[in-house]
Amino acid sequence: MDHHLSPELEELRRTVEDFAHDVVAPKIGDFYERHEFPYEIVREMGRMGLFGLPFPEEYGGMGGDYLALGIALEELARVDSSVAITLEAGVSLGAMPIHLFGTEEQKRQWLPRLCSGEILGAFGLTEPEAGSDAGGTRTTARLDPETNEWVINGTKCFITNSGTDITGLVTVTAVTGHKEDGRPRISSIIVPSGTPGFTVAAPYSKVGWNASDTRELSFVDVRVPAANLLGEEGRGYAQFLRILDEGRIAISALATGLAQGCVDESVKYAKERHAFGRSIGAYQAIQFKIADMEMKAYTARLAWRDAASRLVSGESFKKEAALAKLYSSTIAVDNARDATQIHGGYGFMNEYPVARMWRDSKILEIGEGTSEVQRMLIARELGLTG
Numbered sequence: 001m002d003h004h005l006s007p008e009l010e011e012l013r014r015t016v017e018d019f020a021h022d023v024v025a026p027k028i029g030d031f032y033e034r035h036e037f038p039y040e041i042v043r044e045m046g047r048m049g050l051f052g053l054p055f056p057e058e059y060g061g062m063g064g065d066y067l068a069l070g071i072a073l074e075e076l077a078r079v080d081s082s083v084a085i086t087l088e089a090g091v092s093l094g095a096m097p098i099h100l101f102g103t104e105e106q107k108r109q110w111l112p113r114l115c116s117g118e119i120l121g122a123f124g125l126t127e128p129e130a131g132s133d134a135g136g137t138r139t140t141a142r143l144d145p146e147t148n149e150w151v152i153n154g155t156k157c158f159i160t161n162s163g164t165d166i167t168g169l170v171t172v173t174a175v176t177g178h179k180e181d182g183r184p185r186i187s188s189i190i191v192p193s194g195t196p197g198f199t200v201a202a203p204y205s206k207v208g209w210n211a212s213d214t215r216e217l218s219f220v221d222v223r224v225p226a227a228n229l230l231g232e233e234g235r236g237y238a239q240f241l242r243i244l245d246e247g248r249i250a251i252s253a254l255a256t257g258l259a260q261g262c263v264d265e266s267v268k269y270a271k272e273r274h275a276f277g278r279s280i281g282a283y284q285a286i287q288f289k290i291a292d293m294e295m296k297a298y299t300a301r302l303a304w305r306d307a308a309s310r311l312v313s314g315e316s317f318k319k320e321a322a323l324a325k326l327y328s329s330t331i332a333v334d335n336a337r338d339a340t341q342i343h344g345g346y347g348f349m350n351e352y353p354v355a356r357m358w359r360d361s362k363i364l365e366i367g368e369g370t371s372e373v374q375r376m377l378i379a380r381e382l383g384l385t386g
């Protein structure tokens, strides 16, 4: 793996870094406090082409790859995780399933608007009774032979980007039959926003990611054309495993950004804050803490970039993606705790970015596969089963 960025990727990194500092940083605190979705920032991200980063130009994308997406996510999350997760979910969970598994017609119908950020896509996998064990999906979809439509019934929970004014579709997983051994056949189906019977609840009141959109969805006799099936009938389980494998790299880049943001804020504060006649950054206890934080962010970056490079070059990346996600989310929580400590009482005040980072860090150990699930995947890749 070449750890050095190409000139194009370095330019992308700088562009997003400037955007995060000049546009996101001054505004995001207010959106976060009001638990409000930052439409103006998301629109600007769309204009910059961020939602199209890893997609081919013929569908309105930027012709980049997962490395490019990770670079953008890391730089955004260095400043704020709500906008970073909006991009991550929009690309990895909203548009990527259509790019990977959609028909030519589905790609032409949805990808250009998803790439430009005109609309957002969401992925509805988790249910109240099926999270880590997503194979336990209870939502059903029955094909009505008279109308040639899927009829969907069920509930999804915790779905990112699912209820904004610009949400265009949610891809949902549903049981469409059973195999000979009785196990469910799970399929993915595209449900456009506004389809009768498809309702989104009010946004959850969350601990963090307060400027991102997360909702419960319900489906009561929701009818969509048979052509809205994404990929083959009964292949939905394999599809979402692939989507989650890739998504872990993106979450890992996001976690690395948060961990690095904690270093940035801590270095700044340690130089400014004085105690006992010296800046607190002159004390070795603080210096060592920050040095360890930097070491962790650096190592996490190597991990996600290695997993992304493997994905881009067509090598196996499942274990590396799980390792990167497990490590980076763990150290993001560590760094957020240490950065808050370095800020003393001010670190507990919402006006300080580290308070937001502390609140935003915990979900990284839960979303797109908990840390326990990552350990299960890693152990399985090492040949441990049972």
Ligand SMILES: Cc1cc2nc3c(=O)[nH]c(=O)nc-3n(C[C@H](O)[C@H](O)[C@H](O)COP(=O)(O)OP(=O)(O)OC[C@H]3O[C@@H](n4cnc5c(N)ncnc54)[C@H](O)[C@@H]3O)c2cc1C
Pocket (backbone or CB within 6 Å): 089, 093, 122, 123, 124, 125, 126, 130, 131, 132, 133, 157, 158, 159, 160, 161, 206, 209, 214, 363, 366, 367, 368, 369, 370, 371, 372, 373
């Ligand atoms: C803000 C937010 C946004 C989200 N966005 C989306 C989204 O866009 N789309 C979507 O589909 N989902 C989304 N999710 C859901 C998220 O992916 C799930 O919450 C996560 O996968 C865990 O599922 P669960 O909450 O049901 O926990 P559970 O699966 O019930 O797990 C509870 C605990 O048990 C542990 N556990 C479970 N099984 C085992 C085992 N075999 N061995 C050891 N420990 C185990 C887990 O690790 C966890 O600690 C989001 C969640 C949040 C909070």
